[in-house]
Amino acid sequence: MAEERDPSFTILEYTGDHSAHKCGYCKSVAGSFSHGMWAHRMAVGDYQDLIDRGWRRSGKYCYKPTMNRTCCPLYTIRCDASEIRLTKGQKKVLKRVHRYLSHGDIKPEGGKIPDNEQCVSPTGNQEYVKPKFDTTKDLSMVSVSPAAIKNAKGTCTASAREPNCSISGEVLPVDGSVDSNSHSQNSGKVIQPVRGNDTRNLSPKSPHQVAGPDPSKPPCRKSKLIRLERREAKLAKRREEASSRGESLMEVTKSKSSNNTPKSLEDFLNEPLPESPAHKLEVKLVRSHPGSMGFVQTFGIAHKVYQKYQINIHGDSPDRCSESQFRRFLCNSPLEPWHPGCGPLSGYGSFHHQYWLDDRLIAVGVLDILPHCVSSVYLYYDPEFSFLSLGTYASLRELALTRELQRTAAALKWYYMGFYIHSCPKMRYKGNYSPSFLLCPETYIWVPIEKATPKLDLAEYSRLNEDTSARDYYGEVDLNRIKILYDQDLILYEMYQRLNPKGDDEDEVKEYASLVGAKSAHSMVLYRG
Template identity: 30%
Template sequence: MSQPTLISPYGYDASTCGYCTPSGSRSAKATSRKYAFEGSQMSVKFYQDIINRGWRRSGDFVYHPDMARSCCPQYTIRLDAREFAPNKKHRQVLNRWNRYLSTGSREVDASSTDNKGKGKGKKKVEGEGWWTELHRYEVDIGEEGVVRFETELVPAVATPESFELYKSYQISVHQDKPEKLNMRGFRRFLCDSPLIEQPITYTKDADTEGLPANYGSYHLLYKINGQTIGISVIDILPNCVSSVYFIWDPDWAWASLGKLSGMYEASLARRIWAAGGGGGYVYMGYWIANCQKMRYKSDYSPSFLLDPGTNVFHPLNPTVDNYLQHHPYRPFLDIPTEEPPPKSTSTSDVASATAKDADMDDDEDSEEEDEDPSEPSMLFFPSPPPPGFANLSGISEGMMDRTLVLYGGARGSLVELKDLQFRNATRVKQTIRELYAALGPELIAVAGEGLAGIKDRGVLTFG
């Protein structure tokens, strides 16, 4: 029997913001607002459905920013890995990396261009293109270099080695205090996952060497001579690779591993798509128009922003970019096209112009670190509701009465909400009404639809 998606509402809250303040500090006021719930276990399809509506997870804490009331509106951004082409900075990083792997030299050769050598790898890389150069000196895929480089896709499980790399990264790059970093926090943040593994069905006779057998949560390890120097924390979902976080060894800052990891995640999404197992996108988390440490994501093109009011993806172009830097949220289709775009002619140029330095993005590859669910300040559900949410008045008692609730713990039974009694029924129903408004009735399991009807919907639980 399949496992159901279990959700328990936290509600609407405010917290301090880590995006508009320097690394290692947070804003003094609770200016970031969001709605959240706990997803103790979720089907991969359910999670794919909600990230297509602007949600993200940090462990089992699942949240949706209030785009109209937060100091730093956070837009879901995704890259079409099928059409991705590295820009000049990406190519320079890749050339430098391949030069190191093939010669052992870390020196930057200013005259170096794209590596034109013909690999005689053990296994042919699918097609020809940038991904061929990316994997040229990778063990079991490309030709043998002077330096042994390999990648390994493993389940998202905490190990002493991965924790030590995480600790070193957080202290060096994000100025975290050593005493605040422990295995428990690392496991909760970047290893424990509520996603329920589901087999991936690939096209018959497709090349699946090195690809995952299941959708779920993974660590993509980058190894030099057997030592892990970087970890991409990712969720692999039916339509995408969802990038959660990237950790890298501070001793390897010269290699711009952030850019390399972005290309490797794009290659993984593309390979899964080519084998018939996914949609070929990389979801890069949230993009914030006025946050320099988040704008590096604009360098990956073609990218698309989710309009939170309509849940439709739109191209991230200079007009949209310029508008969002100077205005609060409004439906993307209503953004006036006559407004002058930035001087730069491409979104990548806009991102480059606002960066503090050319390699700032490698230090800031993971936005979820600032979305700490601890110590929230609970608030009343706002009116009008956040963009993309329904009005509470449209959620009827009859609609909620059929809500399925897991009663009695993990070994309990499914009952309808109307059959339960609560000490404060008014407050409970208000909480559930808010959950309906935030998620949408079509994502909440109700009675009368059988197992097939609730398979990828949320079953309510109470903590």
């Protein structure tokens, strides 16, 4: 059966701004450098490729630290959720939460409340990045026809161009037809994919493209998937029963191995509660873009918790955590939802992971669920419950969520924790989740953190890959294959240069291509005003 393709596509607006800004870690006034671009809309597969090259998003703004220039290099870190090994401290946090839910006990072991593993700063949250620029256009509703690019070389003349894009948000398919499979399941809008030169799932050396599914035929469904759906229905019933008893909605997984086998993460999370527990904890996953009913109904409550967190934990003023700012950076997302038949039941896209204690919202984890990972965007919580070490507890719940999603999406095994900053001791806690890997900033190869940290002890910036012959596999980019959205038309860069002979942005386009890599550069669409 042909691989199922995501019908979404990506439109980015890149800025070549190289100005320095204040560092949130070492407090250097002008020591932090990064590259930025605005994502008007983005396919989840494209974002997966970008974070695997050191990019990260804050709202619709995507940024990549300039690793060899910035004062505190930020290394992308991920943990293999399928092989998670709990530390003694993490087990203590899980036990502390269980004691609180069971008996209302808030006294920590040893009589001391541990750090909640959040880097507290009087100048605000360091990982909360403000865009260096604001886009002047909204291209989120642009629709692109399948025949937007006629050939890979882009040799068509300006007179032969067809109107391939609609800035108004209407769909203008070239052949006048509309594929029913291209309807978004959540928004109801028609999305036409870029097909002409899509290399999202191909190696740069691949000579042929893989054909997508036949839209005239119903999608094939494997027997394995049907069995999984039946199993999920049974598990849903068990979750409902667990909820009525005040237990977590996480699937109860009982260990069948000998008593000598360490308890799994699920064993700790689903430790049975007393018949009449002191507290009830419920964890809900709600889609934030487009907002589901559960997200919309709890938006005001979530914003109040966020505001309380920012003011008390990070010292922000009330105007810096307004409702519009909260929506812009933690609710708005460029990721287009995707619900493939072989993917997780929740689908891919942006979500809020809500923690409800006795029907009171106490914490929210902002997450992106992507083809290979769960990416943690941000976490905020009610400071009244700091004694529960919610930073650690939420990370463990997100690891458990990743493990749960992997049952229906085998490739989804990684938990991305954002950036690891070795030069900031308070931010090293992310390395406590094992096994973890850091991304080499030069070859984009993942290196076990145990091999990487000795290098970072010697130098804040380091090429982590020990193979001196290794190179950036996607480092060489054919600029002529880059798709450009220009003057409401989708064209290749070669034609863009002919239509805009006096343009002086070639160096900027080259820089963009080198930062996103060949795979992404040839898949995504770059807007040039």
